[in-house]
Amino acid sequence: MPAHPASQVALTVTSSSATSPDASPTLREGALHALLLDDPAQKVLATGGLRARVEQGGEGAIGQGAVLAAPQGVPGRPARPLLVPPQKVERRGSLQSTAGRAVLIHALAHIEFNAINLALDAVWRFAAMPAQFYLDWLQVAEEEALHYSLLAAHLEKLGYRYGDFPAHDSLWEMADRTAGDPLARMALVPRTLEARGLDACPVVRTRLADAGDAEAAAIIDIILRDEVGHVAIGNHWYRWLCEQRGLDPVKTYASLSEQYRAPRLRPPFNLEARRRAGFDEEELAWLEGSAG
Ligand SMILES: [Fe+2]
Ligand SMILES: [Fe+2]
Numbered sequence: 001m002p003a004h005p006a007s008q009v010a011l012t013v014t015s016s017s018a019t020s021p022d023a024s025p026t027l028r029e030g031a032l033h034a035l036l037l038d039d040p041a042q043k044v045l046a047t048g049g050l051r052a053r054v055e056q057g058g059e060g061a062i063g064q065g066a067v068l069a070a071p072q073g074v075p076g077r078p079a080r081p082l083l084v085p086p087q088k089v090e091r092r093g094s095l096q097s098t099a100g101r102a103v104l105i106h107a108l109a110h111i112e113f114n115a116i117n118l119a120l121d122a123v124w125r126f127a128a129m130p131a132q133f134y135l136d137w138l139q140v141a142e143e144e145a146l147h148y149s150l151l152a153a154h155l156e157k158l159g160y161r162y163g164d165f166p167a168h169d170s171l172w173e174m175a176d177r178t179a180g181d182p183l184a185r186m187a188l189v190p191r192t193l194e195a196r197g198l199d200a201c202p203v204v205r206t207r208l209a210d211a212g213d214a215e216a217a218a219i220i221d222i223i224l225r226d227e228v229g230h231v232a233i234g235n236h237w238y239r240w241l242c243e244q245r246g247l248d249p250v251k252t253y254a255s256l257s258e259q260y261r262a263p264r265l266r267p268p269f270n271l272e273a274r275r276r277a278g279f280d281e282e283e284l285a286w287l288e289g290s291a292g
């Protein structure tokens with residue numbers, strides 16, 4: 001098993017938290033609150049405020065044992081973009097045109113907005129995991145909020161806003177399908193959908209750089225750097241859960257991806273990034289074999 005990706009995260013227990021541990025909601029309740037917010041800017045702000053709870057309250061502020069009921073309104077999202085079936089999503093034109101680049105940047109911003117929701121959902125939904133699980137997914141939520149903010153700001157420079165184009169909902173649909181089991185969630189969200197981002201990043205980066213948009217290319221560099229860590233977190237907790245349940249990680253992944261109708265992954269795979277994210281040679285061989 002690779003070194004833990006977020007082992008550097010430290011908890012600080014302060015004296016004030018020892019006297020009033022219940023004065024504010026737990027990290028997991030705070031994550032649910034942020035998840036329910038519709039407005040992207042407010043969601044980013046609320047996500048950024050979550051870490052203070054554990055910095056001030058220590059592990060007790062995570063609330064890891066609580067089984068929280070799913071309220072109405074998960075996930076919070078704005079009225080626009082309009083959600084449409086994947087085949088109805090706007091096809092982008094040439095990236096040489098501002099409008100063509102805006103469609104691409106908008107699609108990426110939508111992925112990152114969903115990724116904030118996915119990470120917040122991992123924090124609040126799954127009870128009784130080790131404390132580090134929640135801290136890892138908090139870190140992912142913070143980084144997704146940064147990715148979304150960078151892309152939304154770049155989109156505005158191009159003269160557009162998040163919400164201007166229709167988008168599809170397949171990322172959240174996978175969150176919904178895997179809501180009942182953290183093993184399935186780890187397998188199919190970070191290890192499948194986010195890992196697919198590792199494959200896509202170099203291609204998208206080259207296209208944006210070739211179109212002369214160095215700023216967008218630099219944002220993709222940040223995203224790829226962080227996404228390796230997200231997939232590593234997914235790999236770590238996937239294997240931890242497999243170990244707990246006495247399951248073989250490779251066989252279990254194959255059956256989960258069938259059971260939950262995971263999208264078929266297609267080459268070319270970014271094997272270098274996938275190795276850095278903790279996939280081992282057996283898993284990579286399975287991936288290449290299954291892609292045909
Ligand atoms: Fe991201
Ligand atoms: Fe991510």
